[in-house]
Amino acid sequence: MVACSVVAVPAYAEDGYDLWLRYAPLEGEAQSDLRADSPFANIADGGRSSPTLEIALEELSRGFAGLQGSGARAANGSPVKVELDCGETVGTGEGGYRLSPVADDPRRAFLIAAEDHLGCLYGSFALLRELSTGKRLSDIAIGQAPAMPLRMLNHWDNPDGHVERGYAGRSIFDWWHLPERLDQRMIDYARANASLGINGVVVNNVNAKSFMLEPRYIAKLERLAHAWRPYGIRVYLSARFSAPRDIGGLDTADPLDPAVRAWWHAKADQIYTAIPDFGGFLVKANSEGQPGPQDYGRTHADGANMLAAAIGDRGTVIWRAFVYSAEDEADRAKQAYEEFVPLDGQFADNVIVQVKNGPVDFQPREPFHPMFGAMPNTRLMLEAQITKEYLGFASHLAYLAPLWKEVLDADTGRGGTVAEVVAPVGIAGVANTGSDRNWTGSHFDQANWYAFGRLAWNPALTSEEIAGEWAAQTFTRDPAAVGAITSMMLDSREAVVSYMTPLGLAHQMDTGHHYGPGPWVCDLARPEWNPCYYHQADRSGIGFDRTANGSDALSQYAPQVAAQWADPATIDPHYLLWFHHVAWDDTLPSGRTVWQELVREYDRGVAAVDTMAGQWAGLRGAIDAERHRAVSESLAIQQREARWWRDASVAYWQSLNGLEMPQGASPPAETLEAYKSRSFPEAPGQ
Numbered sequence: 001m002v003a004c005s006v007v008a009v010p011a012y013a014e015d016g017y018d019l020w021l022r023y024a025p026l027e028g029e030a031q032s033d034l035r036a037d038s039p040f041a042n043i044a045d046g047g048r049s050s051p052t053l054e055i056a057l058e059e060l061s062r063g064f065a066g067l068q069g070s071g072a073r074a075a076n077g078s079p080v081k082v083e084l085d086c087g088e089t090v091g092t093g094e095g096g097y098r099l100s101p102v103a104d105d106p107r108r109a110f111l112i113a114a115e116d117h118l119g120c121l122y123g124s125f126a127l128l129r130e131l132s133t134g135k136r137l138s139d140i141a142i143g144q145a146p147a148m149p150l151r152m153l154n155h156w157d158n159p160d161g162h163v164e165r166g167y168a169g170r171s172i173f174d175w176w177h178l179p180e181r182l183d184q185r186m187i188d189y190a191r192a193n194a195s196l197g198i199n200g201v202v203v204n205n206v207n208a209k210s211f212m213l214e215p216r217y218i219a220k221l222e223r224l225a226h227a228w229r230p231y232g233i234r235v236y237l238s239a240r241f242s243a244p245r246d247i248g249g250l251d252t253a254d255p256l257d258p259a260v261r262a263w264w265h266a267k268a269d270q271i272y273t274a275i276p277d278f279g280g281f282l283v284k285a286n287s288e289g290q291p292g293p294q295d296y297g298r299t300h301a302d303g304a305n306m307l308a309a310a311i312g313d314r315g316t317v318i319w320r321a322f323v324y325s326a327e328d329e330a331d332r333a334k335q336a337y338e339e340f341v342p343l344d345g346q347f348a349d350n351v352i353v354q355v356k357n358g359p360v361d362f363q364p365r366e367p368f369h370p371m372f373g374a375m376p377n378t379r380l381m382l383e384a385q386i387t388k389e390y391l392g393f394a395s396h397l398a399y400l401a402p403l404w405k406e407v408l409d410a411d412t413g414r415g416g417t418v419a420e421v422v423a424p425v426g427i428a429g430v431a432n433t434g435s436d437r438n439w440t441g442s443h444f445d446q447a448n449w450y451a452f453g454r455l456a457w458n459p460a461l462t463s464e465e466i467a468g469e470w471a472a473q474t475f476t477r478d479p480a481a482v483g484a485i486t487s488m489m490l491d492s493r494e495a496v497v498s499y500m501t502p503l504g505l506a507h508q509m510d511t512g513h514h515y516g517p518g519p520w521v522c523d524l525a526r527p528e529w530n531p532c533y534y535h536q537a538d539r540s541g542i543g544f545d546r547t548a549n550g551s552d553a554l555s556q557y558a559p560q561v562a563a564q565w566a567d568p569a570t571i572d573p574h575y576l577l578w579f580h581h582v583a584w585d586d587t588l589p590s591g592r593t594v595w596q597e598l599v600r601e602y603d604r605g606v607a608a609v610d611t612m613a614g615q616w617a618g619l620r621g622a623i624d625a626e627r628h629r630a631v632s633e634s635l636a637i638q639q640r641e642a643r644w645w646r647d648a649s650v651a652y653w654q655s656l657n658g659l660e661m662p663q664g665a666s667p668p669a670e671t672l673e674a675y676k677s678r679s680f681p682e683a684p685g686q
């Protein structure tokens with residue numbers, strides 16, 4: 001039997017470092033359920049302990065201490081015993097758990113049962129989450145198991161500490177001092193991930209450096225893997241396809257070349273000797289200038305299978321489907337499908353193809369990627385972006401659960417929803433963490449890390465449920481305040497869509513940094529880097545024709561899915577300009593013209609941000625002053641920039657269509673030239 005003593009919660013200022021794991025003191029009856037001297041005990045699995053179980057017991061101890069608050073301890077009566085039964089006989093499935101009060105034995109007040117120690121850790125976090133959101137111990141009875149096996153974060157962190165598309169400071173990884181020095185942040189990070197059930201982390205950028213495969217980096221990775229193992233996290237590495245040439249002394253990286261195959265085999269052996277549970281490689285190949293098998297006339301399957309053979313049954317190769325090529329004249333939205341779908345059935349069993357949520361690139365709104373459902377003989381995984389490259393960085397509040405839900409719940413028309421298609425495999429999120437004290441660059445961006453993990457665990461959760469539980473743990477349990485915060489969050493992503501890219505527009509962000517409007521940008525080297533390519537606007541109309549009259553990207557979807565988007569008169573207006581080129585004066589089902597509707601959407605977005613700022617101002621006093629002020633300041637930026645987006649876009653459209661502002665709508669505050677002249681080379685994340 002293992003018992004442990006109560007650990008005091010450190011008295012941090014409310015600077016956000018504690019994330020959703022604050023365990024703020026409960027009040028009233030909920031608090032008196034808990035006892036200061038609650039012993040947490042491992043009663044099963046032969047009393048066998050493990051680092052994972054020790055972490056679970058420590059977390060329970062820490063959580064109960066926090067939830068009780070310091071004043072309550074002495075007053076409490078008989079101890080509540082929380083017991084952990086982590087034996088094989090429990091039958092909860094890998095990582096699953098059951099939480100239940102033990103009604104017939106008051107001394108054994110509560111049971112966390114799981115068939116493995118990791119399930120007990122997950123169950124401990126789940127119990128603390130339930131208590132933290134205000135549930136009574138006696139009312140908690142839950143049985144859960146993860147919906148998909150792989151729930152991972154992909155870091156776009158470079159070894160020099162810069163994070164590509166990172167808006168929360170520098171990288172959390174201190175490669176320079178590893179392996180000797182392991183920052184406490186690495187443990188706190190693993191703990192936060194474990195609290196959500198995240199079980200895999202790719203530590204480096206998909207635009208990878210080959211030297212991270214060298215032995216000195218393997219030693220660093222080994223230290224990390226060792227530290228994260230008890231938290232159930234396996235490490236993965238982004239591998240640069242040309243590594244055999246870059247660091248291996250070979251003159252080719254051709255996947256069919258025996259020397260190349262032998263090099264990767266030896267490399268895999270070297271890694272697995274140091275890290276027996278190494279997860280595997282993530283590969284971006286033949287995309288945006290990265291090397292790949294096509295450099296040698298080989299296919300993606302040739303490349304992926306070569307690495308898969310090197311790894312064998314020890315791990316997985318995750319091969320990205322984010323490909324497009326300047327030489328390819330086809331609509332960029334079609335290219336991944338065209339390259340990958342013909343390869344269905346050719347990938348080795350330990351290869352996963354990782355597909356972004358939409359066919360272009362993490363836009364505020366895209367239809368789901370047509371590859372989902374179209375490769376029944378390939379293991380497909382969803383790639384989401386938690387860092388907000390195209391949604392105002394960490395400066396704008398945009399809660400992304402509604403975006404991900406839209407994709408996960410979409411019916412592919414080919415054997416299930418996107419969530420069902422990826423359920424046997426998993427989901428990856430491009431991480432938004434950094435060296436900022438609050439981890440994510442803004443307090444509300446923590447909610448996106450949280451929501452990603454919760455949806456990976458259970459995609460059936462609603463955006464509202466997740467927002468509510470996050471707000472209660474992170475800010476306050478006051479129901480009125482939780483209600484206001486939840487309402488802000490639920491409307492926030494749609495607000496961003498409205499003031500940036502309404503009615504199905506996409507990729508209107510300015511060059512390189514992707515911050516702020518740039519619909520006038522038409523002259524970049526590659527056509528599909530230009531906002532003009534995506535809006536196709538001119539004097540008479542706007543929108544990208546992806547019907548059979550245009551690029552025919554629509555035909556990549558199942559017929560019944562394509563049918564719902566085929567007619568501009570009946571399409572969901574959220575996707576209108578994604579699939580159709582329409583005249584400015586066409587009348588929409590709303591009775592308004594395209595121009596009137598567009599301006600109305602921009603205005604709706606601006607107004608929604610004002611509403612959010614008002615709601616937040618109303619929470620002064622309900623939220624600690626430090627975080628209240630920080631969020632208020634960000635919302636002031638967002639209010640200003642929502643207007644900037646609206647005005648700059650409207651000014652540009654007017655320069656094309658020559659139309660007056662619709663009745664009641666205010667003209668842009670500045671001239672188009674003034675908007676065009678803005679530049680900010682210091683924007684982070686580039």
Ligand code: BDP
Pocket residue numbers: 164165206207284288322361362389
């Ligand atoms: C785009 C980013 C770029 C990434 C690329 C990718 O702008 O920085 O390298 O995606 O996913 O969104 O590989």
